[in-house]
Amino acid sequence: MKKRLLSVLLCTAMISTMLIGCGGGGNEGGGGGSDEPAEMGSAEDFDWKNCDGTTINVMFNEHNYSKAVISKIEEFEELTGITVEYSSTPESNYFDKLNTALSSRSGTPDVYMTGAYQVWEYASAGYMEPLDDYINNPAKTAADYNFDDFLSATVDPLRWDLVPGHAVGEGSQWALPMGWELNNLAYNKSVFEDKQLTVPTTTDELLEVAESLNEFAGSGSYGIAVRGTREWATIHPGYMSLFATWGAKDFEIEDGKLVCKLDSKEAIEMTDYWVKLIKAAGPSQWSNYTWYEASSDLGAGKAAMLFDATSAGYFQNFEGASDQSGNIAWSTIPLPEGKTEADMKANVWIWSMAMNADSKNKDAAWLFLQYFTSPEYMQYAGTDGASPDTPRQSVMDSAEYKEIVGSADNYLESIEVLSENATIQFTPQPYFFECTTKWAEVLQDLVLTDKYSSTEEAMKQLKKDLDTIVSDLEVSE
Amino acid sequence: MKEQNKNSTAANELNVVPFKTRMRPYLIVAPALLITIGIMIPFIMSIYYSLTSYSFRLPNYSFIGLKNWIAILKSGGFWKAVWVTLRYAFFSTALEMLLGMGVAMLLNNLNNKFSKILRVALIFPLMVAPITATIIWQLMLNNSVGIVEKFLNIFGVYNFPWAAGASTAMMTVVMIDVWVNTSFCMLLVLAGLQSLPKSPFESAKIDGGSPWFNFINLTLPMLKPSLYIALLFRLMAALQEYAIIFGLTKGGPGDTLMNLSLTSYQTGFQFQKFGYALPYILVLWIFINMVAKQIVKRQRAAQKQAAGLEE
DSSP, X not given: OHHHHHHHHHHHHHHXXXXXXXXXXXXXXXXXXXXXXOOOOOGGGOOGGGGTXXXXXXEEESXXXXXXXXXXXXXXXXXXXXXXXXXXXXXXXXXXXXXXXXXXXXXXXXXXXXXXXXXXXXXXXXXXXOOHHHHTOTTTSOTTXXXXXXXXXXXXXXXXXXXXXXXXXXXXXXXXXXXXXXEEEEEEHHHXXXXXXXXXXXXXXXXXXXXXXXXXXXXXXXXXXXXXXXXXXXXXTHHHHHHHHTTOOSEEEETTEXXXXXXXXXXXXXXXXXXXXXXXXXXXXXXXXXXXXXXHHHHTTSEEXXXXXXXXXXXXXXXXXXXXXXXXXXXXXXXXXXXXXXXXXXXXXXXXXXXXXXXXXXXXXXXXXXXXXXXXXXXXXXXTTSOSSOSBHHHHHSHHHHHHHTTSBTHHHHHHHHHTTOBOOSOOOTTHHHXXXXXXXXXXXXXXXXXXXXXXXXXXXXXXXXXXXXXTOOOOO | OHHHHHHHHHHHHHHOOOHHHHHHHHHHHHHHHHHHHXXXXXXXXXXXXXXXXXXXXXXXXXXXXTHHHHHHHHSHHHHHHHHHHHHHHHHHHHHHHHHHHHHHHHHHHHOSHHHXXXXXXXXXXXXXXXXXXHHHHHHHTOTTTXXXXXXXXXXXOOOOOGGGSTTTHHHHHHHHHHHHHHHHHHHHHHHHHHTSOSHHHHHHHHTXXXXXXXXXXXXXXXXXXXXXXXXXXXXXXXXXXXXXXXXXXXXXXXXTTOOHHHHHHIIIIISOOHHHHHHHHHHHHHHHHHHHHHHHHHHHHHHHHHTTSOO
């Protein structure tokens, strides 16, 4: 009997060891990361087959970036012996689904697609595994991974010290970029040629030109497409880029507290301008417009201009993508009075991938992250049209990328100008989504209702509301 | 003495009920009991969590008493959500009941091949999930590619705002709800109409009763039980409405369509303030429970009245 018991115990121990052999890794407990440096192995220990036989679960947002990853999963499985189970969810519900999955703390998904702003919420909540110990460990990372090849504007915003109010760029690396998006003006060059218009370089010109382009192609066509749904996504592209260029800020740290600055002169002026622009030349169903509707209107020849993510227009421009393929060109950010190119501040959005701090298969998850952010994969993603805004310098420098993406009129040139000051223009803090949803709600009220007598009244009320939302955050200077 | 013992043992043996038989009542009740436990556990937990600072983004939470409830009842957002919930429920349920009843009566009177085809065709929207119907309508109402816009253009109407306008958003979501759910009311009323006895109507015909007289004095009183059933289901669903509003506008423009369900969902799952989100849904539950009890009470009374058991 004793022998039988002993053999059962031994078998259990063996099986457990086999099962957890590829698990663990990284920092136990995850989330907040460990202060103790992890043990580093040697490069000889690295092998893509180190986690052979493991199964990982990945959650994707439905996007061109994730489609490109999914198309290469089979190759990854062959190389590593890891089985990848994945789900792809439309953006409107993706983060709600992800929030629920992460908060269950079950360890599923092991890897998930995320954005830069989500880091402030997920890393603070302990849902993200810090990646530095994986990146810097030669036993876990291939010698040719070359982390320094990433553009700093694409990896620094994914680095944060978890202190509300502190700028990004310091602290742990919480995620790795799949592709980044800056925000600028895209326009239909054939419409501008037909109407003999020049591309607006100032905000006054933008308003004037946009208004003059209403009904440029008959009833229903209009000047400029921008997003307008009641969510954070309305604030971060064109609006936030112009907001920062105008010299406005969302929050500042005062006496150890985050204080909302949406009632500043610059913030009120800019918002007032934005409301005028939408009323004068925006889409009639603006409050239902996501990036999809806005960019589709540019592609369909219904909107003459688009102030949104660089890639939103790009996806409408390649051959066969839309009615106006090949007719789209890019400019930078129109400047408010008294501002110069040096003041131009594009807000950045980075589709990224992160590891769940509760994952039971952290080493396998890291191999996945590593493979799909490697120079080889990025070359593929950058040149097949999936990721025109590549996060790797080596891809940007490649002749193939320059030939394909560079053929878009002034696309790379405008990115080069915008890159100078491009970063996340929001103040990092974990109530980001609540604050920006409220912000978008007020913007909708200003455009569509008589709730407020002036933009100033609305912004002052918004400032009060946002101060209440972040009131429990303690900020160390 | 021995004889006496023998008799009592035999009696005891007869009185011993087999184990299976003894367990039968418990087995019959078990599924209902399990379902009740399955409902009550999360319900009681939600009451508890509404009294805490529970949040998905915090590792720990604390008991804060009625702080969430007081904060919510004091906030303007809550009362706005109550108002939106009631308006939506009233307009959608009233329209569905009226249209459902009207169409059911027409179909009942027609009773030919055409009405049989219509009966099948009219329940098609009911087979479509509300969120799918919302996406279909979203496309149809789109000013760029929507068929409704093209149709309105014939009459010189361009760029009608539909869900994108603060003054037209409520009308748009109610319209979609009516499109999806009117057939549900129609089916229940039609079933009720077909089960009505024929003799009172024949007597009224002999006495020269007008159609209006028949409707007010015969059809309506006898149809009341079916109408209450339809009202109960539709009103409960309309008070909880989530899919159509979220799918179409996410509660916007501004907070025009932020009802209790949407506010609770947004607070809990998007802003991750779970403890703060629960009072919204619990208030909704209390309200629905009160309304449902009233309707059930009236339905029972109407049923008795229709059966002639009560004057």
